[in-house]
Amino acid sequence: MSKKDDTHWKTKLNEEQYRVLREKGTEAPFSGEFLDLKEDGMFHCAGCGAKLFDSETKFDSGTGWPSFTDAIPGAVNFEEDRSHGMKRTEVTCAKCGGHLGHVFDDGPEDKGGKRYCINSCALDFKEK
């Protein structure tokens, strides 16, 4: 990341968003504003505004983070994450590279078996 980019993100994002999106942090469970949101709409990247998740794919995983069974096709990238002694798959915004969360294979089986575990503060919500 260039210095210019870093200044851009520090201006655009609040402290928590910067920590999650740019430094791969994780918000505290059950703290996010979108956890229990059930309205119809679209979740966008809080960094660049790209469409990431449709509310139709959102489900209650009980983990404390907004969870989705699928992302908008092509909207996210996947990267292997071996931090904290675990092997996980990191989910990033395909447009700006911001860290969103992780994807796991223990989601609802009738919806494809994926669980996208995403930080609320990495998202913006636009009601339909």
Ligand SMILES: [Zn+2]
């Ligand atoms: Zn983005």
